[in-house]
Amino acid sequence: MPIPFIDLQAQRRRLGQPLEDAILKVVRSGAWVMGPEIAELEKKLAAFGRAPHVLSCGNGTEALMLPLMAYGIGPGDAVFCPSFTFAATAEVMPLVGATPVFVDIDPETYNLDPASLQAAIELVKREARLTPRAIIAVDLFGQPADYPALRRIADKHGLKLIADSAQGFGCTLNGEHPLNWADVATTSFFPSKPLGAYGDAGAVFSKDARFHDLLISLRVHGQGVPSDAESQAFSHDPKYLNLRIGMNARMDTLQAAVLLQKLTIFEDEIAARNRVADRYAQGLSDLVTTPKVIDGGVSIWAQYTIETDDRDGLAAHLKTQEIPSAVYYPIPIHRQAVYAAYPTAPDGLPVTDAKADRVISLPMHPYLTEDDQDAVIGAIRSFVKRNG
Numbered sequence: 001m002p003i004p005f006i007d008l009q010a011q012r013r014r015l016g017q018p019l020e021d022a023i024l025k026v027v028r029s030g031a032w033v034m035g036p037e038i039a040e041l042e043k044k045l046a047a048f049g050r051a052p053h054v055l056s057c058g059n060g061t062e063a064l065m066l067p068l069m070a071y072g073i074g075p076g077d078a079v080f081c082p083s084f085t086f087a088a089t090a091e092v093m094p095l096v097g098a099t100p101v102f103v104d105i106d107p108e109t110y111n112l113d114p115a116s117l118q119a120a121i122e123l124v125k126r127e128a129r130l131t132p133r134a135i136i137a138v139d140l141f142g143q144p145a146d147y148p149a150l151r152r153i154a155d156k157h158g159l160k161l162i163a164d165s166a167q168g169f170g171c172t173l174n175g176e177h178p179l180n181w182a183d184v185a186t187t188s189f190f191p192s193k194p195l196g197a198y199g200d201a202g203a204v205f206s207k208d209a210r211f212h213d214l215l216i217s218l219r220v221h222g223q224g225v226p227s228d229a230e231s232q233a234f235s236h237d238p239k240y241l242n243l244r245i246g247m248n249a250r251m252d253t254l255q256a257a258v259l260l261q262k263l264t265i266f267e268d269e270i271a272a273r274n275r276v277a278d279r280y281a282q283g284l285s286d287l288v289t290t291p292k293v294i295d296g297g298v299s300i301w302a303q304y305t306i307e308t309d310d311r312d313g314l315a316a317h318l319k320t321q322e323i324p325s326a327v328y329y330p331i332p333i334h335r336q337a338v339y340a341a342y343p344t345a346p347d348g349l350p351v352t353d354a355k356a357d358r359v360i361s362l363p364m365h366p367y368l369t370e371d372d373q374d375a376v377i378g379a380i381r382s383f384v385k386r387n388g
């Protein structure tokens with residue numbers, strides 16, 4: 001049996017009959033859109049993430065786009081984000097007409113470098129062509145960004161701080177979730193994320209009731225919500241009062257039912273992921289660069305990413321051993337042709353560019369057996385020793 005990169009079938013077997021019963025219950029109920037599981041999931045996610053408000057939505061991309069819409073960010077506005085991330089982080093800016101400004105990363109954590117961010121904001125202010133509005137930090141590979149530093153910079157320049165925690169829902173810094181510092185945090189429940197559905201799904205975590213109401217409205221075509229005076233005066237279903245330009249960004253009830261089951265074991269899975277990560281570090285840190293988590297941080301290990309000089313050689317070697325690996329990300333977003341015209345931090349993104357040639361992610365999931373992990377470690381050790 002080849003070693004899987006992520007073993008979602010082992011998790012499915014663990015969840016067993018209750019998971020299948022929960023899915024069938026939704027099928028039989030007929031409440032396929034906005035069924036009762038949606039509100040139940042939002043409540044449980046709020047408790048898990050210690051968030052005052054949670055809005056479920058269709059995927060992690062919508063989860064990022066909805067807050068930009070709620071803040072009225074659009075043409076002429078600048079939003080600062082890393083380039084060493086999944087495309088969705090940067091894509092939502094052009095989708096609302098705004099401009100992404102790419103910022104470099106810290107060489108050890110791969111997350112936003114506060115110094116590069118500060119320089120990028122000052123450059124945009126000096127040029128006075130765009131209005132700085134927000135920062136999107138990414139909790140890359142599952143570990144929290146440097147939120148205390150990012151919050152200070154956001155406050156200094158009057159910017160909103162958005163946490164793209166698509167890979168990091170459940171991570172903490174000094175015992176706190178990213179929302180402790182960020183104005184809003186988002187996540188994705190794409191199947192391969194640490195907390196994954198059986199299809200696309202996402203969520204937005206926020207602190208302010210009026211802002212959450214705005215998200216509810218935007219999620220369903222700008223419908224009237226109780227905090228709108230117009231809605232209070234309207235005598236029909238506020239669904240048919242369209243007060244703003246919104247979209248359809250609902251999560252399917254089926255996905256909520258799956259996530260409710262998975263949430264019951266998520267804490268345990270995070271602990272298992274940390275055991276796997278510790279074991280990788282023990283087996284590999286003398287030969288390759290193993291991940292470093294920010295001081296006070298707890299990663300949920302969406303990916304276990306190492307660095308080595310001959311990354312492509314290692315990937316090819318692992319393939320011959322039937323060991324899967326992946327490169328996140330081979331082309332930083334600012335190097336993609338369609339994003340090349342957007343601004344970057346004044347000194348460019350040298351760390352981002354260097355990392356793209358060095359990183360490789362290894363099999364990582366809560367059900368990785370010690371035998372399989374030893375096979376991965378052994379294959380890497382033999383390759384590096386032979387070539388080093």
Ligand SMILES: *Cc1c(COP(=O)(O)O)cnc(C)c1O
Nearest residue numbers: 059060061086088089166188190
């Ligand atoms: C996966 C991901 C997203 C997008 O989530 P989808 O559910 O696929 O839309 C956004 N940001 C980051 C960092 C991601 O890894």
